[in-house]
Every structure is written in structure tokens, then in C-alpha cells.
Amino acid sequence: MGSRCRHPSLFLSSLFLLYNLSSFCYAASTLTRGRPIRDGGTIISEGNNFQLGFFSPVNSTNRYVGIWYYKVSVQTVVWVANRDNPVLDTNGVFTIGGSGNLMVLDGNGNSLWSTNVSAVSGNSTAYLTDSGNLILSTGNDAGDTGNTLWQSFDDPTDTYLPGMKASLNLRTGNTRLFVSWKSANDPSIGNYSMGVDPVGSPQIVMWEGSKRRWRSGQWNGQTFMGVPNMRPLYIYGFRLVNDEEGGLRYFTYTMTNSTDILKFRIRWDGIEDHLLWNSEKKEWTTIWSQPVDECELYNQCGTYGICNRMSSPVCTCLQGFEPKSPLEWSRGNWSGGCVRRTQLQCQRNSSVENIEGDGFLKVQGIKLPDFSNWVSIQGRGECEDECLKNCSCRAYAYVNGVGCMLWERDLVDIQHFPEGGNTLYIRLADSELGQGGMSKILKLVIIIIALLGFVFLSLSIYLLWRFNAKRxxxxxxxxxxxxxxxxxxxxxxxxxxxxxxxxxxxxxxxxxxxxxxxxxxxxxxxxxxxxxxxxxxxxxxxxxxxxxxxxxxxxxxxxxxxxxxxxxxxxxxxxxxxxxxxxxxxxxxxxxxxxxxxxxxxxxxxxMPNSSLDSFIFEPERQGKLEWGKRFNIIEGIARGLLYLHRDSRLRIIHRDLKASNILLDEEMNPRISDFGMAKIFGGNQNEANTTRVVGTYGYMSPEYAMEGLFSVKSDVYSFGVLLLEIVSGRRNTHFRSQEHSLNLLGYAWKLWIEDKAMEFIDPSISGSCSKWEVLRCIHVGLLCVQDSAMDRPTMSSVILMLESETATLPVPKQPTFTIVRNHPTDVCISVESHEIASTNDVTVTMIVGR
Known part of the structure; x- marks a missing residue:
């Protein structure tokens, strides 16, 4: 007994050391009064998803309280408490104060940040959830939520996490904003913010200061219509909720795959990123970013202007409108926008309610203008009638999932999309629609004459056919x-x-x-x-x-x-x-x-005097005749031909059998795409289709087409990617065998790419004539085109831009899964009738797939 009391100072020192060590290393998910977090200590959510503590940005000694991912090797902060008042040393404390509020204190006990909640209980508790939400409540622990007094999800920084609510108070008009950092290494409040639009139809808006910088377009029940590459299959349960009782309208999203780590973030430079953590590469992968080109910036072309990044110049006036300032417009200053050439009939005679003489111009494939009003009307015809009744109505649109939308303000922020988009009907005077203000009688006479002419022409053709048939x-x-x-x-x-x-x-x-x-x-x-x-x-x-x-x-x-x-x-x-x-x-x-x-x-x-492309790139004695310059021109020509089929022809056409033997070469070695027997026609707004009759060539068919019968323009993009890699390597995908690995040509290209040995992939016969920059870019583009997911593949317009631009930034490709060599026959054509037909080149496969 005496020996235990012999050194009381040592005993007290041990207790003090244990207390400090416990506060320093405390890693539970709950924060209570009397157990603060000192700089260096943290708390971790129960499922080890998120961690809270003090941190310093790169190249900074300032200390902030923040929340970051626990399982992500690169520290990624998603929330900051004292973003405008950093602790200047390592003596900061994060605690629950005497009032029950969360507080950040410096070494002298001065408050740098507080939750400032009134009527807080003295026994309040804070805990960190696995969703990354820090909750202050009257409960005793993380399992007892009690009464929530405050939560970090209601006071966001720059990151939008699953389960968060991007909300708008319908009663006050206040929107909960996500605000960017001031710079990459300074978490203080920046110049860019993002939230639900307080005006008009539900959409997300980004502001630069108080000025609109970008908007997502209206919500149609599945996607934002201004983000054409947004697909319902990968938006992870995105949905809009109108809480009338609570007076809120908010967007939220959930994770369908619990292993994925996904987030939206507004960067300090005014770009919104949609990011997914790649656990294999230990890096964040960008799914999409906006705005990234000038047409995505808000109202780039002014009122009644339309922006098309594939055109030069990018801005034009809508039909029926002309530049407000022709001189400034010619100089590339489009901010003044366009004005109407011909006044509407209803504006000339306001006493007439439903004026005959105004009509509507159909504009397809666009981002609908801002500031629309929703009207509870069913059917496009009724929507048009509603617009005609109101002389202030400038345009209307009828969208599935949304209904009738009317615009009573000048049309702003219109963008043309290479793919997708919606249809807008713009109100114009009759003369601007090419009808010249004709009367009903004159129009009727013209229609009768046209019908009589058609009947006469048809009869003449029939008689001519009968005459020729006898001869x-x-x-x-x-x-x-x-x-x-x-x-x-x-x-x-x-x-x-x-x-x-x-x-x-x-x-x-x-x-x-x-x-x-x-x-x-x-x-x-x-x-x-x-x-x-x-x-x-x-x-x-x-x-x-x-x-x-x-x-x-x-x-x-x-x-x-x-x-x-x-x-x-x-x-x-x-x-x-x-x-x-x-x-x-x-x-x-x-x-x-x-x-x-x-x-x-x-x-x-x-x-075509030079036969087909396969007779050059796959024949050793002729490979040298196709030097790199000609091969690159062939690649560009095929890409432009596909772009014409997918976007610029009157009908959207999917080839479905693109391969080297179907590329013919003229006398100047220009490529010509041939053999459209398997091609399919798409409607103007159709993006994909299913078939139970899968046709094509082994080695060139995309995974979703071969296995599910789902085809789209991205099926041709996959075939183009295979063909591009064949042109660069001089090897046929269906015949290639890796000596060291059981890989096909795609797998071999990927292996050399990730090992930084891509130059070993090229055809030896062109190694002396090739441009290293062009070859590496072609291999990069080819790997982007053969990615497993159709959504990850670029469009042909993006492919051309990536091939021809020396400054375009290319995304990182994902590894193609279907790269293992299979023992498929390569000398027969298999059809559903089981006929065997000799073939001199590739396999053409026809099979029935049950759905």
C-alpha cells in the first residue's frame, strides 16, 4: 500500500498524459462537451467513410476544421467550418461550448466560428455520419438522433454529396448555395456559387458573383435538359422533391452502388465537376464538367442568338432575327444579341385576341431558353393555342415529363447540341416563315394546283413504265x-x-x-x-x-x-x-x-481503283505503300464520314458494320465508307434502339450491341476505335495474338499504353514516317472509343476535335474489359439459318438474342 503512494507526482503525471493522449487520439464518431478535438485529433464516422479534424491546404500553414474522405488516399475536403477565419497555429480546438453550440477556438480561446443556433440544449452532442454529415443534436450518441439542432448538410461548402439537398425555400425565395473556394489552396468564400434557380422552372444555376454563369437546363423528371451527356442510368437516383408542407423544393441523389464514391463540386475557377473515385488508379475521374466551352457560358450569344460550338463563328441569330449591332456582331462581340426583323401581327393590332398571321418556327436539338413558365396543358396543339392567345408569348415547347412551357420574356441562353436537345417553337410573323402573308384563298389555290400536278406526274410515270415494260x-x-x-x-x-x-x-x-x-x-x-x-x-x-x-x-x-x-x-x-x-x-x-x-x-x-483498306494495312508487302500521312488522312476521312451519317445527313444513320474491308480507297487514297446493308435509320430525337437480330462482324461489335442488342451512334464509335487501332498497328483485331498474354489487339494496346510503351504498338513499316504526337493521340482516341460503356465513349464530333486539335485535353480512357482472346472461327459467316459461306476476310455474325 505504501509503495503505491510513494510517488504521487508520477501517478498524477500519468493520469494527465493519458487524458491528453485520449483527446489527441480520440477517433470515435461522437463529440461531446468536455471532450474537444484538439489540433491533431480527429473523429471518424462509424463505417469509416469520413473523418473530421484540423487540416492545412497545400502550400499553406493556416489550420481549418474540415471533413474529408477517410478511405480516399488523396485528402479530399468536402466541408470546411471556419473557412474565412483560419487558426494561425496548431493550438486550435473544436469543441461544444457552454451554450451547446459547436465552436472553433484559437489557442487563446477566441471564437473563430460557431453554429450560432439559438435555444441550444446544454447537453447537446455532435456526431459524424457515414454520409459525411456533421449533426448537432440533443441525442446522447450517434444512435440517438434526438432533436437535430444543426447539420453541416444545411451549411455546405463547395461539395454536393449523396443525400444532400440542393434546396429552394418556396416561401422566401432563398436558395441554399454551394460556394467555391477562393483559390485552389484557400477555402475562404470564393466568387462562384451554385444552387436551385429561384426563378422559373426547376434547374441548377451557377453564379459568378450575382451574374449567371451557367445553368443546367430544366428538369424533365430524369435528367437536366441542358446537360445532354447526362443519362438516367448513371445519375444515381437523382430526383426532384416538392415539399409543399415544408415549403421547400430540392434536388437530391442517392448511390445505387454503395461501393462508389461520387460527388459534385464547384471549383474555385467556376467549373462544376462530376467526380468518381477510381480506387485502382488512386485518383478522381471526371465524368463530366460544365461549363467547359464558350457555348456553355450563360447567354453567350445574347437575346435571340444561338450558340453552336461546331460552327464558325459560334454565334448566329435565330431565323427571323438580325444582329442588334451589326458592326459589333462582325467583330465577335455578341453580347448585344439579336432583334426581331418583322413585328408580330398581334403587336400591330392588339385588339385582336387570336391573330391569323403569326406562326411558329420549329428549332430542334437545342438547350431550351431560360425563364420559362409551366402551364398545366396536355398536348402540343393546346400548348401552341395557349401561346397564340397571349401576345406576350415569344415561344413554346412541349416536353414529355414536363408538359407545356411558355416564354413571355426575350429568349436567352440558347445552345445547339450536336446530339440530343429539345424542340422549341418560336413565334414569328407570317412573312418570316416563307409564306409571304398569303391569304387563305391563295394558299388553297396553290395546294389544289400542286395536287393536280402530282396526279398528272404520277399518271405520266405510270404510262411511261407501261410503255418501257413492253419494250x-x-x-x-x-x-x-x-x-x-x-x-x-x-x-x-x-x-x-x-x-x-x-x-x-x-x-x-x-x-x-x-x-x-x-x-x-x-x-x-x-x-x-x-x-x-x-x-x-x-x-x-x-x-x-x-x-x-x-x-x-x-x-x-x-x-x-x-x-x-x-x-x-x-x-x-x-x-x-x-x-x-x-x-x-x-x-x-x-x-x-x-x-x-x-x-x-x-x-x-x-x-475504287485501290480496292479496300484491308488490302493495304494487313498485307505485309503493301503496308509500306501506306505511309503515316496517308493513314492519318484516312482516319480523319472515316471520322468525317461517320459524323455525316450520325449528325449532318437528313436522317441519323447507324452503319453497324464498320470495318477495314468496308472502307474503299479512291485513286488518291481517300477513304469511302461502303456496304450499308446492315445500317439503321434513327429519327431526329432517337438516340438508341434495341434489336433481337444482332448483325455485324466479330471484333468490331460493341459490348452492349453484341450482348444486349442495344445499338446507337456509340456502337459505330466503338467500331471506329477498333479500326483506328488496326490502322495504326497494321494488325487485324480478330487475328492478333499477344505472345506473352492472351490479349486481343485492344488489350495489347491498353497494356502498352499504361506501361508508357505506346510507340511499340505502331506498324514498323511507318515508324520512320510517323509523327509521334499524332500517333500517340490516335492511340489515345482509339482507347477512348473502345471503352465498355457507351456513355464513356466520345461522339464523332468530339473525336474529330481531339484528332485535329493540338490543344484539346483528352480524358483518361478506362480499360476495355473484352480483351481476352477467344477461339472464334474467322473464316465462316454464321447466320440464323446456319448457312456456311466462304469469306475472304472477316466474320459476319448474325444471331438471335432472347429479350
Whole structure:
């Protein structure tokens, strides 16, 4: 007993040391009175997701109380308490004061920050949740929430976490703002803020000071309409809640995958990032950022102007409007916007309620203007009538999930999207719509005359067809020593019937601009190819042989004779006719005519003297003839051809069978995309479709198409990425075998890329002629195009920008999953009927996938 009391000072020192050590190392999730957090100590949420304590930004000695991810190796702060009043040394304390409020004190006990909640209980407790929320309540611990007095989710900094509410008080108009840091290393209040728009339809707005900098566009129930690359599948439960009882409107989102670490953040430089933690690479991956180009900046082109980043200049006035200041507009100062050329009829005569003479211009694929009003009306027709009744109504839109939207203010912040977007109907005077103010009687007369002309023309064509049908030359073949029959340019009854079943798309293809497609009789085609002799044979694909022909005028043509066993029936044949006949682009092959007679189906194309791309890049003796400059031009040409199909042609077209053998080369080695038998037509607002009949070529089909039958423009982007890597390497994806690893060409490219050995990937025959910068960029773009998720792949417009720009910043590609070599046959064409057809190049696979 005496020995224990022999050294009382040592005993007291031990107790004091244990107390200080416990406050320094205290790592529970709860903070109570009498147990403060001193600088160096922390608390951690129960599931080890978040940590709270003192920190210093990079290159700074100031100390702040903050919350950051516990499991993320790179310290990422999501909330700061004393952001404008740092502790200048390491003597700071975070505690619950005598009033029950949370406080940050300096070494002298001065308060630098406080929750400042009135009527706080003296026994209040703070605890850190696994969602990153610091809650001050009257409960005793994290399991007993009690009465919540304050929470950090209601006082955010610059980060929007899952479970947070980006809210607007509908009664006061106040919005809860996320405010950026002042700089990358200074968490004090910055110049940019973001929150729910207090004016008009629900949307997210970013402000620079008090001026709007960017907006997300209106919410349609699934996505923000001004963020075209936002997809419901990856927005993690984003939803809008209208809490009428609480007087709040707020956006919130949840994590469908609990292992993902996701956040939104407004950066100090005014950019909103959507970030996902990559645990393998130990870094944050940017899913998307806004605004990143000039068209995304708020109202870049002024009132009634529209911004299109693919145009030069990017700003133009809407139809029916002209620059307010032509001189300033020509200098690139678009802030003055545009003004109406012709006053609306209702503005000239305000006594008339529903004026005849004003109409609406349809503008598609855009970000809808700001400051819209929602009207409870069903149907676009009723929405248009509602707008016409109100002379102040400038435009309207009817959007699924939103309903009728009207604009009574000048139209601002309009942007054209390369893909997606919505349709706006802009009110214009009748004369601006190209109708010249015609009276109803005059319009009726013109319609009657047009109908009579159509009937007369149809009758003439029918009589001409009957006349030519009687003069057709009989016999199976025309021998060279006999008179050559003239080509039959009429549309046969069979073809007319076949084309009629294709609906509006076929009608548009037939009635569009350009000459009608000539139909040749079989005898004519047979004679031009010397009776389809082997000497004229250019090659043979999965759908039949191709022959070289010569027309009487001396012009050489390529004649594609579809095999009866090819699997390409009348539907594919009609598809190819309709699609190619009206497409006009320097990087698409031109269709010169066709032949349908009995079971014979034949297409006549312009002749490409240098055959197909695969005959160069995959043949060792010819690879050297295609030096890097020509290969890069071919890559750019294919990309531009695809961009035309996806965006710039009158119909959005998905090729679905892009590969080296379907790229033909003209006399100057310019690429021409060919073989549209498997192509599909999309409507103007359609982005993807499903099919139970998956067709294409092994090695070029995207994962979502091969496994789920889901195809879109991103399916072609995947095929383009494979083709790009083949052009750079001179190796065929379906035949490539890595010596060290069981990888296909994509896996081999990825392996060399991450090992910083990408130059080993290029074709040795071009190593002396290539530009290292261009080659590495092409490999980078190719890996972006073959990413597993269609959402991660760029569009063809982005691909062209990345290929041609020396300053464009490329995102980091994700590893393609389907890179293991499989033992697939590479010399047969498999169809649902199980026919086997010899093929000289790649496999074309047709299979039924159950849905």
C-alpha cells in the first residue's frame, strides 16, 4: 500500500498524459462537451467513410476544421467550418461550448466560428455520419438522433454529396448555395456559387458573383435538359422533391452502388465537376464538367442568338432575327444579341385576341431558353393555342415529363447540341416563315394546283413504265456480239411495292433532293461484267462477290451481286438502296444504280481503283505503300464520314458494320465508307434502339450491341476505335495474338499504353514516317472509343476535335474489359439459318438474342 503512494507526482503525471493522449487520439464518431478535438485529433464516422479534424491546404500553414474522405488516399475536403477565419497555429480546438453550440477556438480561446443556433440544449452532442454529415443534436450518441439542432448538410461548402439537398425555400425565395473556394489552396468564400434557380422552372444555376454563369437546363423528371451527356442510368437516383408542407423544393441523389464514391463540386475557377473515385488508379475521374466551352457560358450569344460550338463563328441569330449591332456582331462581340426583323401581327393590332398571321418556327436539338413558365396543358396543339392567345408569348415547347412551357420574356441562353436537345417553337410573323402573308384563298389555290400536278406526274410515270415494260429485251444474257439494250431508268412495280413498306423514311429518301436512282436490267449488268467472269472479279464478302464492270460510256463501276445464300434479303437490299442513293459526302461511296430481276439483286457503285483498306494495312508487302500521312488522312476521312451519317445527313444513320474491308480507297487514297446493308435509320430525337437480330462482324461489335442488342451512334464509335487501332498497328483485331498474354489487339494496346510503351504498338513499316504526337493521340482516341460503356465513349464530333486539335485535353480512357482472346472461327459467316459461306476476310455474325 505504501509503495503505491510513494510517488504521487508520477501517478498524477500519468493520469494527465493519458487524458491528453485520449483527446489527441480520440477517433470515435461522437463529440461531446468536455471532450474537444484538439489540433491533431480527429473523429471518424462509424463505417469509416469520413473523418473530421484540423487540416492545412497545400502550400499553406493556416489550420481549418474540415471533413474529408477517410478511405480516399488523396485528402479530399468536402466541408470546411471556419473557412474565412483560419487558426494561425496548431493550438486550435473544436469543441461544444457552454451554450451547446459547436465552436472553433484559437489557442487563446477566441471564437473563430460557431453554429450560432439559438435555444441550444446544454447537453447537446455532435456526431459524424457515414454520409459525411456533421449533426448537432440533443441525442446522447450517434444512435440517438434526438432533436437535430444543426447539420453541416444545411451549411455546405463547395461539395454536393449523396443525400444532400440542393434546396429552394418556396416561401422566401432563398436558395441554399454551394460556394467555391477562393483559390485552389484557400477555402475562404470564393466568387462562384451554385444552387436551385429561384426563378422559373426547376434547374441548377451557377453564379459568378450575382451574374449567371451557367445553368443546367430544366428538369424533365430524369435528367437536366441542358446537360445532354447526362443519362438516367448513371445519375444515381437523382430526383426532384416538392415539399409543399415544408415549403421547400430540392434536388437530391442517392448511390445505387454503395461501393462508389461520387460527388459534385464547384471549383474555385467556376467549373462544376462530376467526380468518381477510381480506387485502382488512386485518383478522381471526371465524368463530366460544365461549363467547359464558350457555348456553355450563360447567354453567350445574347437575346435571340444561338450558340453552336461546331460552327464558325459560334454565334448566329435565330431565323427571323438580325444582329442588334451589326458592326459589333462582325467583330465577335455578341453580347448585344439579336432583334426581331418583322413585328408580330398581334403587336400591330392588339385588339385582336387570336391573330391569323403569326406562326411558329420549329428549332430542334437545342438547350431550351431560360425563364420559362409551366402551364398545366396536355398536348402540343393546346400548348401552341395557349401561346397564340397571349401576345406576350415569344415561344413554346412541349416536353414529355414536363408538359407545356411558355416564354413571355426575350429568349436567352440558347445552345445547339450536336446530339440530343429539345424542340422549341418560336413565334414569328407570317412573312418570316416563307409564306409571304398569303391569304387563305391563295394558299388553297396553290395546294389544289400542286395536287393536280402530282396526279398528272404520277399518271405520266405510270404510262411511261407501261410503255418501257413492253419494250424490255427478253433472254437471260446479252452476248457481246449482240446489240446492248439501254438501261431501264424506270422504277419497277416490284421495287415500288417493296419501298412502300418502309414508311416515311423511304418516302423522304425517294423524294429528297438529287437525281432518282437508275434501275438497270440484268442483261445490261451481265454484259458490263463480261457475264460475271472470274477475270472481272474483285473479291468476295459475306454477302456475295463484287465484279469490275464497264459501262458503254467507258466509266468503270463496281458491281455487287448478292448471293442467294448471303443472308442479306430484300429488306437489307432495300435498306442499302434507300440509304446510299441520297447520301452525298466525299467519304461515302456513291451508288450509281441497281438491278432487281427475279431472285437477282445487284448494286452498281463507283469503282475504287485501290480496292479496300484491308488490302493495304494487313498485307505485309503493301503496308509500306501506306505511309503515316496517308493513314492519318484516312482516319480523319472515316471520322468525317461517320459524323455525316450520325449528325449532318437528313436522317441519323447507324452503319453497324464498320470495318477495314468496308472502307474503299479512291485513286488518291481517300477513304469511302461502303456496304450499308446492315445500317439503321434513327429519327431526329432517337438516340438508341434495341434489336433481337444482332448483325455485324466479330471484333468490331460493341459490348452492349453484341450482348444486349442495344445499338446507337456509340456502337459505330466503338467500331471506329477498333479500326483506328488496326490502322495504326497494321494488325487485324480478330487475328492478333499477344505472345506473352492472351490479349486481343485492344488489350495489347491498353497494356502498352499504361506501361508508357505506346510507340511499340505502331506498324514498323511507318515508324520512320510517323509523327509521334499524332500517333500517340490516335492511340489515345482509339482507347477512348473502345471503352465498355457507351456513355464513356466520345461522339464523332468530339473525336474529330481531339484528332485535329493540338490543344484539346483528352480524358483518361478506362480499360476495355473484352480483351481476352477467344477461339472464334474467322473464316465462316454464321447466320440464323446456319448457312456456311466462304469469306475472304472477316466474320459476319448474325444471331438471335432472347429479350
Amino acid at each position: 424490255k429485251v427478253k433472254g437471260s444474257l446479252v452476248m457481246p456480239n449482240k446489240e446492248l439494250p439501254l438501261p431501264d431508268l424506270s422504277i419497277s412495280e416490284e421495287l415500288s411495292k417493296d419501298l412502300s413498306v418502309l414508311g416515311d423514311a423511304a418516302i423522304e429518301a425517294k423524294q429528297g433532293d438529287g437525281p432518282e436512282l437508275p434501275l438497270f436490267n440484268f442483261n445490261f449488268v451481265a454484259f458490263s461484267t463480261n457475264n460475271f467472269s472470274d477475270a472481272n472479279k474483285l473479291g468476295e464478302g459475306g454477302f456475295g462477290p463484287v465484279y469490275k464492270g464497264k459501262l458503254p460510256c467507258g466509266r468503270e463501276v463496281a458491281v455487287k451481286r448478292l448471293s442467294r445464300r448471303s443472308g442479306q434479303g430484300l429488306e437489307e437490299f432495300k435498306n442499302e438502296i434507300i440509304l446510299i442513293a441520297k447520301l452525298q459526302h466525299r467519304n461515302l461511296v456513291r451508288l450509281l444504280g441497281c438491278c432487281i430481276q427475279g431472285e437477282e439483286k445487284i448494286l452498281l457503285y463507283e469503282f
